[in-house]
Amino acid sequence: MSTQATRQTTHRTEAAKTDNPDGFSPEQVKNLSGVLNALLADFFALYLKTKNFHWHMSGPHFRDYHLLLDDQGDQIFKATDDIAERVRKIGGETIRSIGHIARLQRIADNDYDFVPAHGMLEELAADNKALVQSLRETHEIASEANDYATTSMIEVWIDEAERRAWFLFESTR
Numbered sequence: 001m002s003t004q005a006t007r008q009t010t011h012r013t014e015a016a017k018t019d020n021p022d023g024f025s026p027e028q029v030k031n032l033s034g035v036l037n038a039l040l041a042d043f044f045a046l047y048l049k050t051k052n053f054h055w056h057m058s059g060p061h062f063r064d065y066h067l068l069l070d071d072q073g074d075q076i077f078k079a080t081d082d083i084a085e086r087v088r089k090i091g092g093e094t095i096r097s098i099g100h101i102a103r104l105q106r107i108a109d110n111d112y113d114f115v116p117a118h119g120m121l122e123e124l125a126a127d128n129k130a131l132v133q134s135l136r137e138t139h140e141i142a143s144e145a146n147d148y149a150t151t152s153m154i155e156v157w158i159d160e161a162e163r164r165a166w167f168l169f170e171s172t173r
C-alpha cells in the first residue's frame with residue numbers, strides 16, 4: 001500500500017470514528033441528540049432564570065438567597081458544556097443560538113417586574129423537580145441505547161438538581 005493510500009485509509013477510519021464513536025445507529029444518534037438538546041435548552045433556561053432571581057432578589061434574606069442562587073446558577077451552567085459535548089461525541093449536532101434554546105426549552109421564562117423572594121424559591125424548586133423528571137426520561141432513552149457515558153453523567157445531574165430542589169424547598173419552610 002502506498003503512503004498516500006495508507007493516509008487515506010487512516011483518514012477514513014478517523015472520519016468514521018468521529019462521525020459515530022460509540023457505534024450508535026443513525027436513529028439512536030437522532031433520538032439521543034433530540035432528548036439531550038431539549039435538556040440542554042432546559043438547563044440554559046433554568047440557568048438564566050436562576051440568575052434573573054439572583055439579580056432581582058429582595059427582602060430580609062437577601063444576602064442568603066442571593067448567594068444561594070449564585071451557587072446554583074454556577075452549577076447549572078457548568079453542566080451545559082458537558083451536555084453539548086456529549087451530543088457531539090455521539091455524532092449529533094447541538095444547540096447553536098438563543099433562538100434555538102427558545103424553541104426547545106420546556107422550563108418557562110419568568111419576565112415579571114417583581115417576584116417576591118418566596119415565590120422565586122418556590123418556582124425554582126418546581127423547575128428543578130421538573131428537570132429531574134426530564135433527566136429521568138432522558139436516562140431511560142440513553143439506557144435503551146446502551147449509552148453508558150450519558151446515563152452516568154445524567155445520574156450526577158439528577159443528584160445535583162435534587163440537591164438544588166432540597167435547598168430551595170427547605171429555605172421556604
Ligand SMILES: [Fe+2]
Pocket residue numbers: 054070
Ligand atoms: Fe452575581
